Amino acid sequence: MKNTIYIRKPNHISTARFTLSTIEYNIIYFIIDELTKSQSLDVNVEYSEQEIVIELKKIEKHNNYQRVKDSIKSLASKQIEYHINIPGVNGKSQQIQENITSLISGIKYVRNSKYISFIVPSQACRFFCYLGGGFTPIQKTIAIGLSSIYSKALYELCCRWLDKGGYNCSIDDLKVYLSIENKYKQLAHFRQRVLDDSIIELKEKADLFFTYTLTKSNKKYDRISIKIHGNYKNKSGFSGVKEEHYRFVYFFLKRYFPDYLDSKALDYTEILVKQNNLEKAYYRFLKLDDNHSDGSKTKEDIYNLLINVILPELEITKSHKTLNKCE
DNA sequence: TTCCTAGATGTCTGCGTAGA
DNA sequence: TCTACGCAGACATCTAGGAA
Numbered sequence: 001m002k003n004t005i006y007i008r009k010p011n012h013i014s015t016a017r018f019t020l021s022t023i024e025y026n027i028i029y030f031i032i033d034e035l036t037k038s039q040s041l042d043v044n045v046e047y048s049e050q051e052i053v054i055e056l057k058k059i060e061k062h063n064n065y066q067r068v069k070d071s072i073k074s075l076a077s078k079q080i081e082y083h084i085n086i087p088g089v090n091g092k093s094q095q096i097q098e099n100i101t102s103l104i105s106g107i108k109y110v111r112n113s114k115y116i117s118f119i120v121p122s123q124a125c126r127f128f129c130y131l132g133g134g135f136t137p138i139q140k141t142i143a144i145g146l147s148s149i150y151s152k153a154l155y156e157l158c159c160r161w162l163d164k165g166g167y168n169c170s171i172d173d174l175k176v177y178l179s180i181e182n183k184y185k186q187l188a189h190f191r192q193r194v195l196d197d198s199i200i201e202l203k204e205k206a207d208l209f210f211t212y213t214l215t216k217s218n219k220k221y222d223r224i225s226i227k228i229h230g231n232y233k234n235k236s237g238f239s240g241v242k243e244e245h246y247r248f249v250y251f252f253l254k255r256y257f258p259d260y261l262d263s264k265a266l267d268y269t270e271i272l273v274k275q276n277n278l279e280k281a282y283y284r285f286l287k288l289d290d291n292h293s294d295g296s297k298t299k300e301d302i303y304n305l306l307i308n309v310i311l312p313e314l315e316i317t318k319s320h321k322t323l324n325k326c327e
Numbered sequence: 328t329t330c331c332t333a334g335a336t337g338t339c340t341g342c343g344t345a346g347a
Numbered sequence: 348t349c350t351a352c353g354c355a356g357a358c359a360t361c362t363a364g365g366a367a
Contacts, residue, residue: 186338
């Protein structure tokens with residue numbers, strides 16, 4: 001658990017209209033990971049171009065340089081365009097700066113080497129590093145380990161909407177997000193090859209998975225309702241009942257204390273462990289989760305219950321205040 | 328690194344069904 | 348009965364995996 005690496009993927013990258021291969025997805029995860037220290041909420045930060053060095057087998061497990069090179073070339077051919085508002089100074093009106101850049105350039109590879117390097121231009125660094133438009137924490141190892149591009153994209157969606165427990169949207173919007181608006185014209189194929197296959201892979205490899213229901217207006221299915229679940233049964237790297245409790249409690253708290261705001265979910269879970277209250281919290285939260293699923297309690301009800309009753313009962317808020325005071 | 332193969336992906340056709 | 352839609356299956360094409 002200590003080795004879990006989260007990367008913060010800016011939401012504007014996820015919603016950018018790229019069609020990416022699995023290797024291109026992996027390269028982007030590595031770029032973001034490498035640039036983590038430079039990530040900022042401030043759009044006006046100045047960046048210099050960065051050289052990224054990646055071990056081939058971490059992107060492509062068969063060390064197939066040709067495929068990695070093709071993917072990097074494909075990424076290099078993708079251009080992005082974004083605007084920055086420059087505030088007016090001394091009575092001058094606000095200006096808009098247009099930026100157009102490729103994502104990467106300058107590929108270097110020494111034959112038979114295990115490593116490949118390339119340059120991320122300064123303007124692209126801003127694209128990868130700006131978090132002010134929102135970001136999604138993603139487990140890097142899990143994301144890279146997923147073999148289908150749809151599993152990767154849907155895993156990112158699960159991470160993004162985890163704190164809300166799920167989301168509703170039109171099927172067309174989801175297909176646009178996945179860049180398949182003109183593909184899978186048959187709903188059955190979309191379900192089977194995109195949704196169902198991703199669920200199977202996420203259940204097997206990821207810490208989150210989803211279930212969905214389709215609803216129709218008139219005769220046509222046009223909306224999808226997705227519910228996100230913590231994959232407590234996923235054994236990879238974890239074992240024992242306590243771990244299951246830890247993960248459930250952490251993911252449950254994360255819904256009400258999202259980690260893009262602060263680290264309360266993690267802090268509270270750690271306190272529960274220290275105070276031997278994890279199991280108690282687990283059964284309490286299970287019940288609340290059921291209440292939310294069957295509609296007997298809203299998210300707001302549960303939040304209020306947590307803040308005013310349950311967390312004090314579990315001696316969390318008191319400990320946390322003490323903790324904050326000590327800091 | 329190349330090349331072959333298996334599996335994944337995408338499209339098309341025809342049939343069944345529900346609603347107007 | 349007609350129309351629109353969903354579904355199943357067949358087939359072509361593409362991509363990833365693995366052996367040499």
